[in-house]
Amino acid sequence: MPSPRSKYDAVVVGCGVLGLSIANELTRKGLKVAVVGRELPEDVQSTGFASPWAGANWHSFAVNEAERRRDGYTHDQFARLAKEIPHLCERRPYFYYWSEEGNWQEPWYKDLVFGYRLLSPSEVPAPFKFGVTYESYTLNTPLYLQHLAKTLRDSSVPIIRHRLSSLDEAYSLPQIGHVNLVINATGLGARTLLGVEDPLVFPAKGQTVLVRAPDVKECYSHVDKLARPGQSSYIIPRPGPEAHVILGGCFLPNDWSTGPVPEVATMILQEAHKLCPKLDGKGGKGSWKDIEIVSHNVGLRPVREGGLRCEVEERWTGRDRKDLLPKGGKVIDGRKVAVVHAYGIGPAGYQSSLGVAKEVGGLVDGWLKKNGQGKRAKL
């Protein structure tokens, strides 16, 4: 059946940092897109998505060429953002410590970041023995989400609250009409969204303590093993006048619970104070109990075994899980359509976001050209 003419070129599903970044990228390419999400970018207190809870700093975990490309591109874009909008993104010194030789591997990005060097023993605070420093970028994540959303709205891109039970609904939303292309940036939702149902997707619970610490302008972490499995220790100051700092953390696979656990918070504060004593607001002469707490936070990272799924899939509407499909919106009519999947980024959402968006843009270009729609979209 021939596809009916669409008012929009594509619908992006998901209002996390990936969905919004992708929507901006496609808009810049001249496509007319709409964004839908169960959560909106303003819902910065919602545990329904991970993005508001992230630190976030650029500290790449890339383990392959595709990941390095995404993170590297995002790094360079953050450099530009830091110059243009410093309250969203700032270049800051980073310090990583460890206690046993061999706990640190030279990272792939040592020539990408600024001033990478090993610390001399005298520069490393007890109880740690080794350390490295460089400069990279930190973001104010709730503000950055608002910034991405504002950029979209300034370009007349609608951002609509609409909870989908199936991927198919996105091709015929009542507010948008028919489209032939959907970007699936549903994160953890990809596990149960009908027509996707990716069993490789699972949550990794992260807990943090948001504190106020005007003296702390640097990122810190140590890579030593902690007593509890899944626990780690990191400090990420957020740009902006509030002097907020995120203290982490943990990474607990398959834990869906969204409540902060007091014992974890205590561990986070104690370890953070070891890493950076001046967090106490008394120049390091106080204790972890002096740290000025703002809130206790939990976010569920959208992890995927094997990493991000970023690929085009051609499909027909109304065929997957036919018996369970909602009949809402326009009638599902067996149209041949495409989805570009972009979910499962785990803990690397912000630092890979603009690279992922660029990659999705390339996949969309390719699909449009292949389907003779290149001209329409002014590519």
Next chain:
Amino acid sequence: MPSPRSKYDAVVVGCGVLGLSIANELTRKGLKVAVVGRELPEDVQSTGFASPWAGANWHSFAVNEAERRRDGYTHDQFARLAKEIPHLCERRPYFYYWSEEGNWQEPWYKDLVFGYRLLSPSEVPAPFKFGVTYESYTLNTPLYLQHLAKTLRDSSVPIIRHRLSSLDEAYSLPQIGHVNLVINATGLGARTLLGVEDPLVFPAKGQTVLVRAPDVKECYSHVDKLARPGQSSYIIPRPGPEAHVILGGCFLPNDWSTGPVPEVATMILQEAHKLCPKLDGKGGKGSWKDIEIVSHNVGLRPVREGGLRCEVEERWTGRDRKDLLPKGGKVIDGRKVAVVHAYGIGPAGYQSSLGVAKEVGGLVDGWLKKNGQGKRAKL
């Protein structure tokens, strides 16, 4: 230290059906209250609270005198509501079926509801053998939440989005100022809210299918054991012009996951069609696959081992978990205050809500009188 004069008499924490009902009850008593919540009543797509996802019908699970009193009172209030605002609440026929003698116990409310009687064998559809019928009330839960919120706002009660990490914060909210009384209607949040941290609280995942079925005006359920543990089968039509019907369900303790599982949805649809074949929109001549699905839903019921906690606790601010308390808002100053707990209602939120609100109102009266504040609150 003497308490500073408060602009408000009490803060209600939690925007679920209990929090809003309690806030209305206290307002009617002449108290000046404010409501705060991580979710607002409008967030009917948020899995952060249970209330938008409920059926709900009045079908009491009460097992003791306190529960019977709450449910009975709510029943009579629903009767009034059904007369006043029929698109929110309607009296409907109920049918309960079962297959083995002894699967049904005569309920405590048989003289409270209308027309309670056992069905004759000819009235019971195969494969069931026994049945009972009566008339009771069903609610349109998302609309009812909006109604409760509107009633509050019409009385100038502020409903503020504010996520708390600790109970103490509620006594000194930046937007509200100092209060000496807090109502803790945080549901599942009571498990980790600092200063409460009730280990008896846990979620029970419920999954439903929201469908459109204009022919179905009655509630149905069967009480037979199903193949999967925790599965059940019920049908609750929602009042209103959309002809929405909730099909359930399951009750999965300690499952925090918020995604609908396709296999559970299939079971729900199949069992519901057995209970009420005309759900198929073809007068029962079709199959479960013909049911018009609107969406697949999940809600986490806020259960508490031992049932609802409904009691006054006198306490001092700033003493519990001192090291982990956020320092936001006004300074925490060791004031003697009170909390009325009202959380852990499990699957009985709506049908007990107005009874719980009345009970909380009584506890508040008692506390105010004891503390010589009765006159102030015009009780």
